[in-house]
Amino acid sequence: VLDELRNAVGADHVLTDPDVVAGYVIDWTGRFRGATPAVVRPAGVDEVARVLQICAAARVPVVPQGGNTGLVGGSVPQHGEVVLSLRRLDRLGPVDAAAAQVTAGAGVTLGRLQEHAHAAGWEYGVDLGARDTATVGGTVATNAGGVHVLRYGSTRHQVVGVQAVFADGSVIDRLDGLEKDNTGYDLGGLLCGSEGTLAVVTAARLRLVPRPRHVVVALLAFDDVDDALAAVGALRRAVDALRALEFFEQRGVDLVRAQMHVPPPFPEDHGAYVLAEAAGGTDPTEALADAVDRLARVRDVAVATDARAAAPLWQYREAHSEAINLIGPPHKLDVTLPADRLAPFFTRIRGTVAAVAPDAQVWLFGHAGDGNVHVNVTGVEPDDERVTDVVLRFVAELHGSISAEHGVGVAKRQWLHLTRSPAELQAFRAIKDALDPAGILNPNVLLP
């Protein structure tokens, strides 16, 4: 099989040296690690098709991998699978201004896509902290969310069509950019959130939005989480140019400050923080300021009206993942709650974790505008699943979802039944069996 793979993509692009493949077999958090006989790096859709034909014929399982920034262990070979790295598929087409679309190869990073769109006066609606490494293919496969979901939706909402290769090597190509096309099943939509289990995404046709001329960021301090949550609802109602509403706590600020050596945001500490970003063709600063003035319980405010001043405010939120990793490896439990269950969730979550792991530390932050809380837990062994179990059961009890945006991966597959019914799981299995009958595509993730 290795010889055939070398013939397909060139010997230089079948990596087998343990030192060279080391970075491909461990996840970003350091919690999930495995081994692989080879990392295969095709350069285009035809080579991807050939690789899958070879692997299907030999029944060799394959783990597709983009930037390897996924947070549920799904991009790591757990049981000696071949890693199919898509990073060399990095062609970026010209921005189509008439259609407000662009075609991007699976290996293009979000950061490069954003720069490309900005240069043409546009923006891509998905943005997240791992932008310089996460790829278009990985974000489609995980249906990535990020900081602008409340305005533009998740990756699924940006995808007009995809080019992808099924497990048998057959190719689908829907990159023509038709905004309307009701000719049957939306296969591109099906691949959003499929985590590499149904096909390998090789390119995507993506929607763009006009690049806003004005962006204003406000960091708001509150005494406690209840006041911060009340502000989130009020700001959503009052400011139609809002595009990010992030949440974090004082203990998260303390950790970021200690790990990143940055000054405090305000002279005094506060219990909870909301970071609000508004953007538009006309300046939203006044609308945001008026809305903040009307918030009864805001204790302090820092405002930035240009990118240079906004970066340090964003850093308090975006550096959470990296700062936690430095004291990790963490158990990363990314969940969503209905808006009216967030308050009871925050009240009880630390007690829930303490019941099974009294010495664990719990870090809470996330995309408050979407009801999306990142529950990060440190001080627990990587293979100790007790914390995951109690947190995900608690989320299910509150009618939330056990994965808001990171996916199910390896980390949560055994809990999927908590929030997906037997009928849904049966449909998942039928789709998987139809598209990948030999089960060679990412066999360790998603499906219980």
Ligand SMILES: Cc1cc2nc3c(=O)[nH]c(=O)nc-3n(C[C@H](O)[C@H](O)[C@H](O)COP(=O)(O)OP(=O)(O)OC[C@H]3O[C@@H](n4cnc5c(N)ncnc54)[C@H](O)[C@@H]3O)c2cc1C
């Ligand atoms: C600092 C940091 C911040 C983050 N912030 C966010 C956030 O705000 N929102 C969010 O949603 N996520 C976030 N993430 C998680 C991560 O960036 C996303 O899940 C991202 O979509 C993964 O992209 P990737 O290219 O790194 O994919 P990988 O990690 O390589 O793979 C992820 C999954 O997709 C599959 N896959 C990858 N490429 C393909 C392909 N071409 N075809 C088929 N399957 C494929 C893999 O098999 C795996 O199951 C963050 C991660 C970090 C490290």
